[in-house]
Amino acid sequence: MLTQFGLSATREGLYDITAQVADAVTASGVSDGIAVVYCPHTTAAITINESYDPDVARDLVRGLDAAFPDRADFAHAEGNSAAHLRASAVGESVTVIVEGGQLVLGTWQGIYFCEFDPPRPARKVYVKVLAG
Amino acid sequence: MLTQFGLSATREGLYDITAQVADAVTASGVSDGIAVVYCPHTTAAITINESYDPDVARDLVRGLDAAFPDRADFAHAEGNSAAHLRASAVGESVTVIVEGGQLVLGTWQGIYFCEFDPPRPARKVYVKVLAG
Amino acid sequence: MLTQFGLSATREGLYDITAQVADAVTASGVSDGIAVVYCPHTTAAITINESYDPDVARDLVRGLDAAFPDRADFAHAEGNSAAHLRASAVGESVTVIVEGGQLVLGTWQGIYFCEFDPPRPARKVYVKVLAG
16 A cells, blocks of 8 residues: 655755654554655655754754855756755665554654645655555 | 666666656657656766866766775675775765756756666666656 | 664774674565665764775765865854764665575675774664665
């Protein structure tokens, strides 16, 4: 079963989607296996990082902006190549282990949708849970 | 079943392999599950990004070259450490959801082999499809 | 079955964990499928890269430090936002294909735990093997 949920990404930044992913695992009925969390967009990404201090998520955006700035030699007419680049550097999916019907995350870990080309009121996330 | 296909990567850049991956999914006979697309090389990578405007792929290469340039303090004797670095930043694999025997990609998404150390006339890509 | 093993990461750098992951695959009894290698920490990551010349691993650390340095505008009070950033750029997991009970790695590939916030004497790695 493939689950999807929507997201309104009004600003550049990280959006905590851990609860929605956990709900998708519950809905799948899978007790043990993996959950693949997938972003079907090309200027956004999925990552796992600290969810305790919100400053970490803000610093991640600052650091990605600095490492992958807009550049004069970018040719793409839409002007958002830096967002495409940050998406490929972070990655379009994460895979999380599932045990006893729960996501096996580290103590400080949360799952984040990363928006690099706001505003995007109708982003989507797919979750596929495999038993095994 | 593990499928593989070859690729001649004559220049640095992104090579669209979406059709070959879709063929591997068809050959697997799997209707619902995931496809793991894997690069067995250490100076190349796999990513998912926009396949509509080819300028995006070109800009990705420019941005990766700028973020991860060759450096005077690199020690590896082959002189291609920047290519190894870009490979680890982008990642050696992607995982795509499969439904109804089809890859579940976003509207603008394609799957790319990323060559960072050309020319490489005999690159390989592995595809493993799991049902579930 | 979920396997885990520990690691003492006393310095920043890459630690070859290929043998431990291969042992987890053997312990799982799975002949064909995939192995998900997962890092439950937020200032460390997992990558696959060259394991033949140790200079490559050292150069990867140098290149990541240069691309994602500490920044004056980072707000996180612990002062280790650069390590969180490198973790999200490299990624918290890798997925490796398994065939005949063996990891299907390229000739020069090894699996690495990447420590970005040392010293950490009690790091953990999870391995989940799925048949299919």
